[in-house]
Amino acid sequence: MATYKTSNRMKTRLVIVMAAIVIGGGLIDTAKLIEAGVINHSKFAAMANDNQFGSTTVKAARGSIYSADGKILAQSSTVYNIIIAPGTITNGSLPTDKRDEQIKTLTAILSEELGDKLSVGANELPDYFYNKDTASKKWIKVASKVGKPEWDKIKQRAKDSELAANLVYAEQDTTRYYPQGSMAAAVIGFTNYEGDGIYGVEKYYNDNLAGVDGKIISARDGYGNDLPYDEGETYQAKDGDSLYLTIDTTLQYWVEQELDNCVYVNNVQERACAIIMNAKTGAILAMASSPGFDLNNRGEILSSKSQKELEAYKEENPDDEEGYNQLYAQLREAQWKNKAVTEPYEPGSVFKVITASAALEETAITEESTFVCNGGIHVIDKDLKCWTKGDHGTQNLQQAMTNSCNPAFVQIGQRLGIEKFQQYYKAFGFTEKTGIDLPGESQ
Numbered sequence: 001m002a003t004y005k006t007s008n009r010m011k012t013r014l015v016i017v018m019a020a021i022v023i024g025g026g027l028i029d030t031a032k033l034i035e036a037g038v039i040n041h042s043k044f045a046a047m048a049n050d051n052q053f054g055s056t057t058v059k060a061a062r063g064s065i066y067s068a069d070g071k072i073l074a075q076s077s078t079v080y081n082i083i084i085a086p087g088t089i090t091n092g093s094l095p096t097d098k099r100d101e102q103i104k105t106l107t108a109i110l111s112e113e114l115g116d117k118l119s120v121g122a123n124e125l126p127d128y129f130y131n132k133d134t135a136s137k138k139w140i141k142v143a144s145k146v147g148k149p150e151w152d153k154i155k156q157r158a159k160d161s162e163l164a165a166n167l168v169y170a171e172q173d174t175t176r177y178y179p180q181g182s183m184a185a186a187v188i189g190f191t192n193y194e195g196d197g198i199y200g201v202e203k204y205y206n207d208n209l210a211g212v213d214g215k216i217i218s219a220r221d222g223y224g225n226d227l228p229y230d231e232g233e234t235y236q237a238k239d240g241d242s243l244y245l246t247i248d249t250t251l252q253y254w255v256e257q258e259l260d261n262c263v264y265v266n267n268v269q270e271r272a273c274a275i276i277m278n279a280k281t282g283a284i285l286a287m288a289s290s291p292g293f294d295l296n297n298r299g300e301i302l303s304s305k306s307q308k309e310l311e312a313y314k315e316e317n318p319d320d321e322e323g324y325n326q327l328y329a330q331l332r333e334a335q336w337k338n339k340a341v342t343e344p345y346e347p348g349s350v351f352k353v354i355t356a357s358a359a360l361e362e363t364a365i366t367e368e369s370t371f372v373c374n375g376g377i378h379v380i381d382k383d384l385k386c387w388t389k390g391d392h393g394t395q396n397l398q399q400a401m402t403n404s405c406n407p408a409f410v411q412i413g414q415r416l417g418i419e420k421f422q423q424y425y426k427a428f429g430f431t432e433k434t435g436i437d438l439p440g441e442s443q
């Protein structure tokens with residue numbers, strides 16, 4: 001090799017293909033949304049605060065994440081935030097007894113349909129109507145991320161009970177679901193409650209996945225009713241793009257099975273990780289850390305070592321709830337980490353491949369060269385041992401590789417020389433980060 005730019009340089013790059021779902025007219029939509037969302041933000045915010053105007057957010061749908069074989073790994077679904085508007089019946093438009101009846105009926109419907117999901121107790125709900133600080137408000141959120149069946153039922157009962165229009169209404173929101181559970185959890189990562197990606201590709205590609213929310217600005221009359229449609233303006237949401245990973249779910253499944261088994265059999269203490277890469281393209285076909293976690297229930301600690309640690313802490317410090325919670329948070333964070341990316345790896349015998357290829361390239365050795373193993377070798381002031389109890393005797397290159405013989409590879413390194421060894425070490429990219437498209441890569 002004349003230069004040190006290797007053609008088969010092992011850049012581990014997770015090649016992720018961005019699939020732009022929205023193509024046509026994208027530029028125009030974007031320009032418009034930037035106008036509505038950024039440039040005129042303060043104007044619309046002021047309008048939304050004005051009682052003359054109602055403003056409803058149109059949530060952009062977050063893009064899905066797919067595997068290379070087309071399986072859905074992450075998906076968003078629509079949920080509803082339940083909003084009450086005391087101002088619609090506290091403005092003197094209803095006689096007091098009718099108003100009180102509406103409050104009572106609304107409280108009954110919401111507490112029966114929402115139960116624990118209600119953000120305040122059912123007996124505190126009427127306070128919003130009788131407390132002067134909240135009585136005239138048109139937007140008070142009383143429940144978050146409620147399913148469509150529940151909202152439909154509330155809507156129907158409100159209609160049947162002849163509750164005032166818009167006394168209770170819903171705003172669309174989204175929730176993230178991971179159909180494959182724990183599969184590739186550390187690669188996929190997840191979103192926080194607000195829907196922003198905070199781990200894995202959910203974080204790395206958050207801007208592409210998120211899209212841009214839209215808004216409906218509508219003028220309302222003095223009673224809070226929407227005025228005819230042409231008095232208001234609609235800014236459509238721009239949905240997020242979807243991601244296609246190079247991860248293949250069949251390979252990923254088997255890697256995770258084998259890794260879990262390996263951790264169990266060898267009683268591994270500090271987690272294990274594995275990667276399957278297409279060596280020609282750098283595409284990551286599988287990447288796993290074990291023990292892993294369930295994306296849909298990520299607070300649960302799956303590592304039996306961590307579980308024992310928590311139990312022991314509780315036993316020794318039965319009254320220290322704060323300390324327990326701190327330890328729990330720390331262990332939970334640890335299990336979310338993608339070990340294959342965030343922790344340095346000491347290559348050990350794997351590095352023999354690099355030493356051999358450099359020596360072959362420089363013709364410091366050939367396939368026919370022989371190396372002698374006496375069970376150890378003396379280098380400067382150190383005695384290095386072979387891993388075997390006996391010795392490997394005389395070996396050619398293939399045998400030395402098969403035996404993973406330490407003295408043989410010391411001899412190969414010596415024939416290559418320090419300077420050349422360093423040049424190849426650099427040329428293979430070991431002094432740089434890989435630039436993988438996952439957050440938190442270690443040196």
Ligand SMILES: [Zn+2]
Pocket residue numbers: 373374375386387388391392393403404405406407408
């Ligand atoms: Zn040996």
